[in-house]
Amino acid sequence: MTTENTSHEPIDRFGGLLEGKVAVITGVGAAETIGAVTAAVFVKEGAQVLAADISGAQKETALALGPGVVPFQVDITREEEVEAMFARAVEVFGRVDILVNVAGNPGGRRGDEITVEEYQSLTSVHLLGTVLTNKHAVRVMTPNGGGAIVNFSSAASFNTDKLISTAYAAAKAGINSLTKSNAVHHGPQNIRVNAVAPGFTMSKKNRGLPPAIEESLSNKAALARPGTPEEQAHVAAFLASDRASFVTGVVVPVDGGWTAKLA
Template sequence: MLFPAGTVALVTGGVKGIGRAVSVDLAHEGAEVIATYRQDEEAAKETVRLIESAGGRVTVVKADASDEESVRELFRWIRQTYGRLDVLVSNAGIVRDRHLITMRTETLREVLDVNLTGTFLSCREAVRLMEHHRSGSIVTISSAAGVYGGQPGQTNYAASKGGIIAFSRTLATEVGRRGIRVNVVAPGFVETDMTHGISPARREHYRSKIGLGRLAQPEEVAYLVSFLASSRGSYITGSVYDVHGGGFVVGDLP
């Protein structure tokens, strides 16, 4: 197993899609997982079932990653319950695609609040807890859209994910001497609820542009996250890892 007994890992947005895959793999590798969710009770229950049926340990907690008091309450509970946090995977995120000329300011703010401010809030509280033990690993989930730019209609999403990269690289320089590592995983197209709504024509277009000729499975992202979070990645910090199968499409839609 990658994680020794007693390792405590928090995954925000950890009950669906990439977040669920990360929660499942961290638990499989020996961590005691805390997975947060905002609304989907059924997804939370299914995540518990998947992990516990495989012999892992997980607690699901309802929390809003974009709400400062909700995040503070979550970390107060972690401090009282576990007294430590070894791993944070800041994964909670949303998509609200709309072309810029018709995008409302509220739509921009909603995406920035969840994706970027949510990352800031979780990382800030995690660092405050981790620094007492002079150790910890943070993995933030960005997107290939944050590295290369997104599809038309994703100015808000790409900005939020690009911001996560700049934020995380800078944070790594702040906290390295406190024994805390910070890395970024930037997936391309992954088979999740978020991508299931894409039209068949667009899916085929995206697939044809990917070097491996297929979309990723969530587990393929999760395996990298677990590695970076573990001691096997002990000399890796401030790095960004693309997981896009050898290609990423910008524009040129059918």
């Protein structure tokens, strides 16, 4: 007889899934964000990490995670800074095997109409940032025989929700398209490109939501609860690992079944 474990507490069993790998992870801000938790999971799975963010919080996060993590401040909308980020990773670790592009800005609904400011703010970080980080990841991975890229999209890229900015949803849908295109274009270089599409996740920025909104968003999932940053991070770790060696060009909804529901 087996007993199913339905707990969604953080997984504390690690098996060296990323042993010997070097990862650049963007969006590694303060504790309890998806980026910071992803960096922690990657370290526990054996990776060395360049932890990058625009906020400055990456320094504290890197310090907490130990000597295998080096912080780097970057604005992923500026190509020269993205190029410098990868150059720093190569300088410190000798190569880059993995990019996990988590960096993004909030996508809550801002008004009935999209303003130019909203469009530029969201697409510059989510879409242009993905273009630039993927571009320079390919450049440093190719001489070493390949690598793995994991972009972070959103469940909002598939369907529509009245609480989500339409510009945000469109930018995230663009990430899905870039992910598939880059997988096809760079497959011959042995570079795999996939994406994680989180549903409602109880990361730090969502902990202050009004209870009614939290309940509404949680109940959209078939599992009737929010996800955790750890649940997003473990899927990213699998996609970045050699166990996913024949997986490329896919967008994985990690949403508790949100996108599977018709309403």
